[in-house]
Amino acid sequence: MFLKLSREDFSWSRSKKALSVFLLLWFGGLLLALLYLFSVRAHLQSIERDQTEKMLDTYLASNQSFHRLMGPFQMQTDSLLHGLAFIRIIQDGDQMVMVGDQAGVVSLKALINLPAESAGVWLHLENPEKSEEQEEKNLLTVVVRKYDNGVLIQAGKNGREGYLLFQQLIRSTIFILICSVFILWPLSLYFVKHTLSPLISTREKIADLIQRSKTGFLPEHGNGPELDSLYGQINQLIRQNRQLVMEMQQSLDNVAHDLRTPMTRLRSVAEYGLQAEDEPEKLRDALSDCLEESDRMLAMLNIMMSVAEAESGTMRLELQDCDITSTLKQVAILYEYVAEEQKITVQLEVDKPLYARVDITRIAQVWANLLDNAIKYGKEGGWVKIGAQISGREVVVTFTDNGMGISENEKDRIWERLYRGDRSRSRKGLGLGLSYVHAVVAAHKGTVSVTSQLHQGSRFEVRLLSGSGGSGGSGQHTGKIANERGVI
Amino acid sequence: MMHNPGRVLSKTSILERVYDYAFDPQTNVVDVLVCRLRNKIDKDFQDKMIHTVRGMGYVLKAQ
Numbered sequence: 001m002f003l004k005l006s007r008e009d010f011s012w013s014r015s016k017k018a019l020s021v022f023l024l025l026w027f028g029g030l031l032l033a034l035l036y037l038f039s040v041r042a043h044l045q046s047i048e049r050d051q052t053e054k055m056l057d058t059y060l061a062s063n064q065s066f067h068r069l070m071g072p073f074q075m076q077t078d079s080l081l082h083g084l085a086f087i088r089i090i091q092d093g094d095q096m097v098m099v100g101d102q103a104g105v106v107s108l109k110a111l112i113n114l115p116a117e118s119a120g121v122w123l124h125l126e127n128p129e130k131s132e133e134q135e136e137k138n139l140l141t142v143v144v145r146k147y148d149n150g151v152l153i154q155a156g157k158n159g160r161e162g163y164l165l166f167q168q169l170i171r172s173t174i175f176i177l178i179c180s181v182f183i184l185w186p187l188s189l190y191f192v193k194h195t196l197s198p199l200i201s202t203r204e205k206i207a208d209l210i211q212r213s214k215t216g217f218l219p220e221h222g223n224g225p226e227l228d229s230l231y232g233q234i235n236q237l238i239r240q241n242r243q244l245v246m247e248m249q250q251s252l253d254n255v256a257h258d259l260r261t262p263m264t265r266l267r268s269v270a271e272y273g274l275q276a277e278d279e280p281e282k283l284r285d286a287l288s289d290c291l292e293e294s295d296r297m298l299a300m301l302n303i304m305m306s307v308a309e310a311e312s313g314t315m316r317l318e319l320q321d322c323d324i325t326s327t328l329k330q331v332a333i334l335y336e337y338v339a340e341e342q343k344i345t346v347q348l349e350v351d352k353p354l355y356a357r358v359d360i361t362r363i364a365q366v367w368a369n370l371l372d373n374a375i376k377y378g379k380e381g382g383w384v385k386i387g388a389q390i391s392g393r394e395v396v397v398t399f400t401d402n403g404m405g406i407s408e409n410e411k412d413r414i415w416e417r418l419y420r421g422d423r424s425r426s427r428k429g430l431g432l433g434l435s436y437v438h439a440v441v442a443a444h445k446g447t448v449s450v451t452s453q454l455h456q457g458s459r460f461e462v463r464l465l466s467g468s469g470g471s472g473g474s475g476q477h478t479g480k481i482a483n484e485r486g487v488i
Numbered sequence: 489m490m491h492n493p494g495r496v497l498s499k500t501s502i503l504e505r506v507y508d509y510a511f512d513p514q515t516n517v518v519d520v521l522v523c524r525l526r527n528k529i530d531k532d533f534q535d536k537m538i539h540t541v542r543g544m545g546y547v548l549k550a551q
Contacts, residue, residue, distance in 0.1 A: 335517065340520075
């Protein structure tokens, strides 16, 4: 494998990611090495044991007289032990020890004290007289044979060589494990780099996109299924964003356009006033016109700001539980005379109090806007019905009229800022009422919808989350109105 | 207006005082209201009491 790592691949964050991979690999290697060592050890030990057994067999076979042990015993001092370090014969507490030519290796004292039945590979003979350095030499592979007549033969072989071999193996394994760090670390870094490569390529593509233009998109095919869907979603976001920017530009254009007209009027009125130097009456007129015009513009800007505030979710709502019925009543009273002028009857079809958690001023303004529209675009002798009821967990308020209605292709646009239907241009208004209604209701987490039949009438429906109810205050409001109406 | 004779009151402030609404309904609510009031107070008299101040509002004063 060709490992190509840049400086970035050795950075701290990458190293942190690579650490887990590295540890996993390394511990895996460690586990394998341990398994390997254990099996080698077991194998070596079985070889040692077999060898000792074989040596004892050869010894016993070559020395036929030994069998007479069972009868009269004969010393065989001159015979070699065939490579065995010692032979120990035990019978009823008596023992005889024969030590081979490696006498320096085995201490007699230790042998005599050796438990009769102990056998094993690489046994340490405890020898208090010897120093620690020499202790390593006293490694014996011991086998035991028992005979029916109570004779026990214990034979030992010097196991130092095998033991040293095993020690060597352990050392080299440790060395390899340490060396493997230097291979595994770059390997895990490379692995991390490989895992991150889709991210890196995405980053490069996005950087390219940022540099390039306002029209480019990420490629949605040929990057593998995960990246394709991710790029698809990013493209969706980009599209939405561009749409939003376009809409903002458009509405800015609209605002600029709508502000230019009253500004121009304002200017010409002021000009007119300046020309009429000696006529205080004309001056007064001009000033009044200026005032009216600027009031209009101010009102428009205020509502536009409110709409923007509500739409962006930064509008501060002073929420409180209040009676929707009483606010509807107030608005109906407010528009009583206006409706009368248009010869429109306003019918309030609500009887019991309905509570919802709303900002009372804003919601009253919503009602006022809806009722204002219903009256403004109603026909002479018509009617407006205001209804409210509970539906599930919502309070549903409806404004129904039999006025001019809204045509199908206008229906989607009525909520837009500054949009005015063709037939509504003749009437006074800014084209902001319904967008204000929409924004405020949405800020209350409610919905507003319209059903309409051209020339038959419209029905606006506002749904608000119903409140817990109880906290009054609305009664006070009505009382205040009743009191102050007498003042005018 | 009776509480403030001679002072010009804007439409918004009338609306606020009378209906407890602090907003501009962008309509002729107040105009219609004042019109009704005129019919009641000034109709049968030579000297009008309620005057319109253009661009500002209404005022109650004896001529």
